[in-house]
Amino acid sequence: MPASPPVTGRVDVVVVGGGILGLACAWELSERHPDLRLAVLEREPALAAHQTGHNSGVIHAGVYYPPGSLKARLCVDGARRLERFCDERGIPFSRAGKLIVASERGELDRLRTIEERGRASGVPGLRWLDGDRIAEIEPNAVGVAALHSPRTGIVDYVAVCEALAAVLRERGHVVATDHEVTGTVAGPSSVVVRHRHGEVEAGHALFCAGAWSDRLAERDGADADPRIVPFRGAYLHVVPARQELVRGLIYPVPDPALPFLGVHLTRHVDGRLSIGPTALLVGALDAQHPLSVRPADAARTLAWPGTARMAWRFRRAALTELHHAASRRAVVRSAATYVPSLRQEDVGPGFSGVRAQALTRDGQLVDDFVFSQGRRTFHVRNAPSPAATSSLAIAAYVVDRFDEAGR
Numbered sequence: 001m002p003a004s005p006p007v008t009g010r011v012d013v014v015v016v017g018g019g020i021l022g023l024a025c026a027w028e029l030s031e032r033h034p035d036l037r038l039a040v041l042e043r044e045p046a047l048a049a050h051q052t053g054h055n056s057g058v059i060h061a062g063v064y065y066p067p068g069s070l071k072a073r074l075c076v077d078g079a080r081r082l083e084r085f086c087d088e089r090g091i092p093f094s095r096a097g098k099l100i101v102a103s104e105r106g107e108l109d110r111l112r113t114i115e116e117r118g119r120a121s122g123v124p125g126l127r128w129l130d131g132d133r134i135a136e137i138e139p140n141a142v143g144v145a146a147l148h149s150p151r152t153g154i155v156d157y158v159a160v161c162e163a164l165a166a167v168l169r170e171r172g173h174v175v176a177t178d179h180e181v182t183g184t185v186a187g188p189s190s191v192v193v194r195h196r197h198g199e200v201e202a203g204h205a206l207f208c209a210g211a212w213s214d215r216l217a218e219r220d221g222a223d224a225d226p227r228i229v230p231f232r233g234a235y236l237h238v239v240p241a242r243q244e245l246v247r248g249l250i251y252p253v254p255d256p257a258l259p260f261l262g263v264h265l266t267r268h269v270d271g272r273l274s275i276g277p278t279a280l281l282v283g284a285l286d287a288q289h290p291l292s293v294r295p296a297d298a299a300r301t302l303a304w305p306g307t308a309r310m311a312w313r314f315r316r317a318a319l320t321e322l323h324h325a326a327s328r329r330a331v332v333r334s335a336a337t338y339v340p341s342l343r344q345e346d347v348g349p350g351f352s353g354v355r356a357q358a359l360t361r362d363g364q365l366v367d368d369f370v371f372s373q374g375r376r377t378f379h380v381r382n383a384p385s386p387a388a389t390s391s392l393a394i395a396a397y398v399v400d401r402f403d404e405a406g407r
């Protein structure tokens with residue numbers, strides 16, 4: 001994509017970040033307020049270059065989250081909105097369906113809790129399967145029981161972002177890449193947003209900056225707590241000849257103490273099948289490799305008091321994740337717990353993404369979405385999975401707050 005011409009002058013709202021949340025928020029603003037002039041500023045040369053373009057591509061149904069939490073509400077609503085948007089714009093998606101498999105009896109209580117949560121949150125079509133019925137859904141999966149969520153879907157989130165950006169541009173708004181925002185100066189009636197090529201004046205600025213959200217919020221005067229720490233997730237691809245091993249999506253029962261769902265088998269809309277992701281704390285917000293280090297990123301993570309507390313609290317899980325990151329065999333063995341015919345030679349190199357995970361000063365991994373408001377600014381401070389699924393519902397929530405504040 002050619003570099004965008006420098007964005008200057010004045011608009012009504014600047015949205016910082018060209019991932020799915022920034023684009024969804026700009027789209028929602030343009031739906032509700034066609035009179036507003038908007039500019040989306042993205043630091044990379046392409047949209048969706050970070051989490052949004054490197055995730056599992058799952059449209060989550062909302063089974064895991066405590067009923068009534070923002071995550072539960074916005075996931076169920078977001079999945080509905082996303083499917084509608086894809087239908088309207090001709091973006092392929094599929095309700096591939098998902099099994100959450102309990103591999104041992106000790107996981108059954110946790111699986112029941114997930115079922116109860118899903119039902120209380122209004123997730124459609126949930127079905128409990130005893131072990132001997134798992135093969136009706138996934139002939140190669142085994143377990144003592146499973147929860148089937150037939151409405152869990154798959155989509156290409158980059159295609160969704162391209163469609164959102166296309167609508168915004170058709171409506172005359174600016175969507176500019178290669179425009180890293182460096183700071184803001186708020187005045188009584190406007191905010192000046194400084195970027196790599198100059199500055200633009202706006203009535204309001206809305207920040208959806210993923211892994212960089214804490215820095216931008218801090219520069220805007222917000223509390224340093226929570227800080228974003230990067231967890232790299234790596235996937236393996238199943239070789240084409242073995243892709244029919246799994247029909248849809250198969251997940252383990254997650255550890256309730258962790259915000260990650262565990263190593264799963266995921267069908268993608270292009271037909272490929274992947275295994276992953278791992279979850280390794282890394283030294284760079286854009287770590288391409290497990291050992292990538294950017295000194296400034298690593299220093300922020302290490303200097304944060306919550307990091308050592310988290311590392312101590314999750315020392316067992318950290319060891320498992322280190323093992324997964326270092327050994328392809330360990331990842332395949334994990335997935336083979338519920339698909340035993342999966343063999344080491346069935347997998348090849350895959351892809352990776354870095355999760356932006358908020359961590360509190362006292363070492364808690366923040367599970368729910370977090371927002372904060374400044375003077376003429378609004379920040380999305382934690383948007384972990386399933387924020388891609390929930391993006392259009394999060395956008396509606398954010399624009400509600402924006403409207404309540406009287407713009």
Ligand SMILES: Cc1cc2nc3c(=O)[nH]c(=O)nc-3n(C[C@H](O)[C@H](O)[C@H](O)COP(=O)(O)OP(=O)(O)OC[C@H]3O[C@@H](n4cnc5c(N)ncnc54)[C@H](O)[C@@H]3O)c2cc1C
Binds near residue numbers: 056355388
């Ligand atoms: C491995 C992995 C698997 C996942 N699986 C799923 C899944 O299956 N389903 C699901 O719903 N969710 C999933 N997620 C979560 C989901 O991808 C994220 O929650 C979602 O993409 C967050 O969107 P975002 O726009 O906030 O962040 P991002 O996509 O990270 O976008 C933030 C953008 O802000 C830009 N930016 C940062 N700083 C600046 C600046 N100073 N100036 C301008 N631009 C800036 C960045 O370049 C980036 O493009 C997964 C995430 C990962 C990493």
